[in-house]
Amino acid sequence: MTVLYHRDVLYRAFLRLVDKLPLPSLRVQRIIAIAVILSQAGIAVTGAVVRVTASGLGCPTWPQCFPGSFTPIGVSEVPVLHQTVEFGNRLLTFVVSLCAALIVLAVTRARRRNDVLLYAWLMPGGTLLQGIIGGITVRTGLLWWTVAVHLLASMLMVWLAVVLYAKINEPDDGIEVVRAPAPLRWLTGLSAVALSGVLIAGTLVTAAGPHAGDKSIERPVARLEVEIVTLVHLHSQLLVGYLALLVGLAFGLFAVGITPPVRKRILVLLAIVCSQALVGVVQYFTDVPAALVVIHVGGAAACVAATAALWASLRTREKIETPTPTPQPA
16 A cells, blocks of 8 residues: 555656646657657667677667676777667667657657557656666577567567557547457458567577677677578468458458558558568578668568557547537527
């Protein structure tokens, strides 16, 4: 009870402080929410840059960069490029944290409904968790499964950020509107599960691939000891299954009649997934060039964002306007 009491007191004090801020318009809330999505996806892309440039241990300790220093220092053992790339990725965490803090302040000041507040608070909470996972990744010497968890957590944060954006756009005084029958909503959820399988398999391919994140001979990075061609086939087959679900979903949505926003989202999603598949094929036949790895991670974030946008659009809230009574002649 004491803990709950103190928590309530702290939250009321937080609300009093927030009330001193300017009231953010809906447009401002949307802009900040978009910044949250871009920052969450962006740090996953810069993480891929760290990996393909072998800069994963450019800062060999965490939370400090080097023992006794939070910033890079001139040491011959670690090239300046690797230090710069890894430290730059760590600095981006502050941008992600700032965006997460701003969205919490914005929706709290605007007194948005509870589910908006919940998703907003997940942003700083998830960012903190990501920092901890990143620290574990560095301290374990880029152990492959910690790197995989790090990427998957980023993809989850992208999903949550997109759903948050969708909820911000809904009126707090609206009523729930279902835009597709239950079987099609279930199919959309199943496609998200399939996408999760594709992402997990993709991290396994990377774990067994040529980009370990560091090229130290004295302390080689532990790799996933599975034949990479087998993992590539698993990854591609799961992608085909995911794409097949989306095609079936598209036919179902068009058959029942859907609104233009939903139609746009499913078509954009199909285009992104096909483009992502093409990048993967080119990667395979060109020995996984570094630039395409970065593009592929960005494409993965785009697939997650587009799937989340489609999911959120199928059950939304709308403000129902009450018709004005027509005056009756006397």
